[in-house]
Every structure is written in C-alpha cells, then in structure tokens.
C-alpha cells in the first residue's frame with residue numbers, strides 16, 4: 001500500500017495544525033536564539049578571558065550536543081534539579097512547549113554566535129580604519145559600518161543555520177509537543193499506514209523550507225545588491241567555462257571538444 | 262553526587278551504546294562521502310536531463326527533516342520493499358543518513374569543483390600533463406581543500422543526527438541514556454553524560470580539522486598577505 | 487591665531503613608535519606649515535605609513551609630541567575626534583564602504599560626525615563628487631567603479647569633512663597606469679587650491695610638480711628633507727642617492 005490520497009486529504013487539517021506548531025516553535029526559537037546570541041557573541045569576542053572563556057564553553061557545549069539530547073536535558077534533566085523544580089521559573093520548565101523552544105534556542109544561539117563572530121571578523125580592518133579616519137566615533141562605526149557589513153557577510157551562513165534548525169525542530173515530538181512530525185506519527189499509529197502521513201508531512205516541510213529560502217533570497221538580493229554588478233563580472237565566465245573542461249577531464253562525455261590534450 | 266553500583270552498570274551500557282553510535286556515524290559518513298563524490302561529479306556533466314533530475318531530487322532531500330526520512334525508511338521501508346523483509350533500526354538509520362548526506366556532500370563537491378579556477382585546467386593542459394595526473398596532483402587537492410571545511414561540518418551534523426536513530430528503536434548511546442534516566446530517576450547525570458560524549462567528539466573533530474586545513478592550505482596564507 | 491609666527495599645520499617633535507620590540511619610528515621631527523605639500527618617500531618598511539597614521543592616531547605613538555592645528559594628539563578621545571575632523575586621509579586600497587552608494591559613502595561622516603541634515607549632506611557630497619569629476623556616478627556602488635574612480639570617490643569622501651589637512655598613503659600604488667593620471671590630476675587641483683598635504687608616493691613627476699618639500703625615510707628615520715629640486719638634483723645622503731637611482735632607473 002503506497003500513497004493513499006484520501007487519507008492524506010482527511011488528515012490534512014491535523015497536519016496543518018502540526019505545521020502551525022512547527023512554525024510557531026521555529027519563530028520563537030529564532031527570536032529567543034538571537035536574544036541569547038548577542039550577549040554571548042560580545043562576550044566571545046571580548047579581549048578579557050573571564051568573558052571569553054565561558055562564552056566559548058557555551059558554544060562548544062550547545063553546538064556539540066544533539067538537539068534531541070537537549071530536549072531530554074531541558075525537559076527531564078532540569079526537572080530533577082531542586083533549584084529548578086522549586087524555583088520561580090518552574091511553570092516554564094514544566095511546560096513541554098517552552099522546554100522545546102529553550103532547548104532549540106540554546107542550540108541555535110550557539111551556532112549564531114559563531115556566525116555573527118565570523119561576519120564581524122570578516123569586515124576588513126581598512127574599512128573600520130577609514131571610518132575612524134573620517135572622525136566617526138567607534139560606536140557609530142560599529143553601528144553603521146561593521147554591523148551592516150557583518151550582517152551581509154553572515155547572511156548565507158545564517159540562512160543555512162535557520163533552515164537547518166527548522167528541520168531539526170522535528171525532534172520536539174519526543175517531549176510530547178505535537179509538531180508536524182509528531183502529527184504524522186500519530187496518523188501512522190492510528191492507521192498503520194506509514195507512507196502516506198510521512199510523505200504528506202514531507203511535502204509540507206518542503207513547502208515551508210522553500211518559502212523560507214525564497215524569503216532569504218529576497219533579503220539577500222536587497223542587502224547584497226551592491227555586489228550584484230561585481231558578481232556578474234566575476235561569475236559568468238568561470239561557470240560557463242567549466243562544463244566543457246570538466247567533460248574533457250572526466251573523459252566520460254566529450255560532446256564537442258575539439259581541443260586535444 | 263556519588264555513583265552507585267547500579268549506575269556504574271548503566272554507564273557500561275552507555276559505553277556499549279556509544280560504540281553503536283560511532284559505528285553508525287562513521288559508516289554513514291564514509292558511504293555518504295563516496296556516494297556524494299560520485300554523484301557530485303556525475304551531476305556536473307553537461308547533460309540537461311541529469312541537471313534537471315538532480316535539482317529536483319536535491320531540493321526534495323534538502324527540504325525535509327532527516328528524522329522524517331529515518332521514520333520513512335524504518336516504518337515504511339518494509340512496505341516500500343514489498344513487505345518481504347523487515348528492516349532493522351540500524352539499516353533504516355544508515356540508509357536514511359546516507360541518502361540525505363550524499364546529497365549534501367554532492368552539493369559541496371559541485372561547489373568546490375566550480376571554484377577551482379579555470380586556469381588550473383588550462384595550465385595542466387598547456388603543460389601536457391595527462392588527465393589522470395592532472396586530476397590526482399592538481400585538481401583533486403584543490404577540490405579537497407575547498408570542500409574540507411564543509412566536509413568537516415557535514416561530519417559533525419551526521420554525528421549528531423545519529424542520535425535521532427534512537428527514535429527508530431536503535432539501542433545506541435541516547436536510547437541507553439534514556440533507559441538509565443528512567444530507571445534510576447537520575448535523568449540529569451545520564452543525559453549530561455550522553456551530551457558530553459558528543460561534545461568531546463565534536464571538539465576533537467574541530468582540533469583535527471584545523472590541522473588538516475592547515476595542511477591542505479599550505480601556500481595559501483602567503484598568497485593572502 | 488595671528489601673530490608673528492603662524493601656528494604650523496602639523497608639528498611633530500621627538501616622535502618614537504614601537505611595534506612590540508621593533509622600533510618603527512626613531513625620533514622623528516617634522517614641522518609642516520599651512521598650505522605646504524610634503525611628499526614622503528622611502529623603501530618599503532621604512533615607516534612612511536606608520537608616520538602618517540600616527541598623525542591622525544590610527545596608530546598611537548609611544549613618546550614625543552604631535553600637534554595638529556594646535557590640538558595635541560594624545561589619548562583623550564575628544565582630541566582624537568577633533569584631529570580626525572581636521573585631517574582627511576586617503577588609503578592605498580580605497581576602503582570605500584561597499585554597502586553604501588558613492589553618494590552615501592560621502593554623506594556618512596558629515597551626518598554622523600558633524601550631525602548634518604540629510605539634504606544638506608547630500609548637497610555637500612554632490613558638490614565634492616562633482617569636484618573630483620565623478621558626480622554622474624553618485625548612485626552607483628563602489629564595486630561598479632574602476633579603481634581610479636574609486637580612489638577619486640575616496641578623496642571626495644575625505645573632502646566632505648572639509649579638512650584643513652589631507653594625508654595620502656600611496657594613493658596610486660594599486661592602480662593601473664592609465665588610472666594613475668586621473669587621480670594625480672585631482673590631487674594637483676587640490677594642491678592648487680591651497681590644501682595642506684602629506685603624500686606618501688613614489689610618483690616622482692607629481693613630487694617635482696607639486697611638492698614644497700620632499701622627505702626621504704629609511705629604517706624609521708627621516709634621512710633627508712629638501713625642496714623638490716634639490717631633493718632630486720642634489721641628494722646629499724648616499725642612501726637617498728641609491729634610492730633615487732633605483733626608482734628613476
């Protein structure tokens with residue numbers, strides 16, 4: 001029994017509800033992750049070790065740990081600690097949805113720190129100097145030269161990370177949050193048809209991911225329009241020239257290669 | 262926090278699970294590397310049909326969570342194969358990881374190939390170096406260098422994605438950690454232990470990759486300065 | 487500021503600069519009068535860039551004094567900002583802000599450092615872009631211009647702060663020969679207008695035409711200072727003679 005269209009149609013409302021949860025978790029994680037990442041990035045780039053080291057540990061731990069384990073850790077692990085269980089924040093940590101967002105945001109933030117740092121460090125020192133030489137203050141230089149350029153440099157990496165963690169939200173089902181993947185699982189358990197709900201979910205994920213991609217590309221065109229002209233000059237000849245060269249070199253297909261080697 | 266005798270037993274199980282996790286990660290990564298290299302090169306051929314099929318396929322695989330792919334292969338694998346054989350969690354997980362990450366590796370290889378300057382191909386030709394020699398000594402080293410950071414990145418993602426296969430019933434590190442957490446009512450310590458395993462491995466990877474990049478990047482620093 | 491001895495534009499006395507243990511500038515003394523054009527040359531690594539970067543404190547110096555238009559160049563951040571408003575700088579690598587249009591590049595400092603209104607800054611920027619003969623390109627981004635055009639924009643950008651002194655660090659060294667001329671012409675026009683200038687350059691034709699005095703540096707020291715004619719025709723030190731014979735073939 002391959003794909004069953006009528007089951008797909010019947011389960012669509014539930015699936016869309018699951019999708020809405022996935023989108024909600026993604027959006028909240030995006031915001032919370034950024035809020036966490038900014039202070040950690042500043043600490044990570046600080047010249048003082050007391051700030052830099054803990055920030056580096058934060059990044060190493062939350063970047064290296066799979067999101068699945070972070071879910072367990074935040075939802076089950078923290079509940080075991082008396083300071084959490086009896087503390088004022090318990091209502092938050094007792095809530096699976098909140099735990100999912102916190103766990104994912106920690107993971108996302110740790111990636112974001114490295115992305116932001118990479119972008120900031122990629123800004124050529126000469127531009128910062130040129131700004132200083134014009135009498136622009138360090139703070140204004142940061143705001144109007146360094147940060148805008150860092151954002152542009154980091155956009156591609158940021159896109160990859162956001163799309164990556166959006167797909168990663170599929171793990172939240174393990175702590176009882178009913179997202180799109182969990183909904184597909186529920187439908188499977190009810191109908192014993194694994195293929196239809198999984199494929200339906202896959203289609204919805206694909207739509208979501210590609211909508212995000214289109215959004216990013218739009219932002220990229222806006223932010224990086226200053227590069228458009230240069231890009232055109234650089235890219236075209238190389239890409240166009242490669243394919244015949246490649247065919248020649250692989251020797252697999254040599255359609256119209258007159259040049260002998 | 263003292264570790265009791267029974268907890269020590271659970272840690273042994275964790276260690277056995279860690280071995281399975283590593284087996285899955287390493288075999289999945291190696292197969293994806295091989296598959297990705299082949300697919301990457303084949304899809305660069307100037308053939309419209311290959312290009313079109315590749316674009317659609319890559320977009321689908323890259324647009325779907327790997328957890329869903331794992332579920333699809335695990336629950337749907339038997340069905341899709343005609344219901345004759347049962348697929349084990351390890352096989353399902355391995356297949357899913359290879360299917361997904363072959364695409365990522367292939368995209369990386371394609372990007373790296375495109376960024377080898379055209380002059381390099383022409384220079385080897387002009388020097389009358391044979392294709393095999395040129396590939397081995399000129400093109401491949403540059404492709405590897407360009408792709409290396411991405412390949413390291415993919416390894417870290419594959420390693421972390423193996424954790425997901427525990428949700429398809431694989432008795433790996435994560436699943437043992439979960440069992441131990443439930444049985445001892447000490448979830449914090451076991452999940453931290455599992456997390457540290459992955460953290461240590463990614464830290465080691467970063468160390469190692471910095472060295473590799475330095476090796477493959479020889480001569481690059483001079484050019485930049 | 488009137489009086490018998492007018493205030494010099496730049497006064498450098500006993501300047502020392504170290505990079506770690508490396509003595510990059512050794513006890514430099516130099517006085518630049520208002521309206522003077524100084525050309526600095528010397529072999530690579532002799533400290534030419536370091537010297538002019540100390541003047542607007544892109545590099546902090548270790549001892550000695552630098553006074554620019556009566557302002558002491560020291561740690562006080564208000565002094566640093568004041569000096570940088572008086573002194574414009576043009577770099578070898580242009581350093582235009584790539585995310586801003588040509589016009590915006592020129593408007594940024596007047597708006598941020600002088601608090602100028604947008605419309606006013608725009609008029610000002612357009613005026614200086616016209617002055618370096620690139621006004622029609624105002625809406626383009628730097629990446630869309632040639633090197634020579636970019637460098638002229640960089641000059642206009644500095645002029646928008648209406649500085650009294652301009653520093654040039656090898657402004658034509660990364661340009662193709664046919665673009666060098668257009669940049670030097672703009673610099674000569676600036677010189678004719680009476681701007682006080684310090685130019686690090688190896689363009690000897692420019693030096694002969696424009697320089698009031700030429701400075702030769704080697705190994706962190708000023709070896710020789712002379713008027714252009716004497717500098718080229720009758721160098722006193724062996725080191726300068728050797729240097730000139732190298733660059734003039």
Ligand SMILES: Nc1ncnc2c1ncn2[C@@H]1O[C@H](COP(=O)(O)OP(=O)(O)OP(=O)(O)O)[C@@H](O)[C@H]1O
Pocket residue numbers: 505508510528529530531532533534535536537
């Ligand atoms: N940031 C720095 N750290 C350490 N040493 C430096 C630094 N900047 C310059 N130096 C050293 O100081 C010396 C003078 O450098 P400077 O850039 O002023 O030379 P220059 O005369 O401008 O040379 P060039 O013609 O190559 O531009 C050089 O030996 C250089 O290596």
Ligand SMILES: [Mg+2]
Pocket residue numbers: 534535536655656
């Ligand atoms: Mg220099």
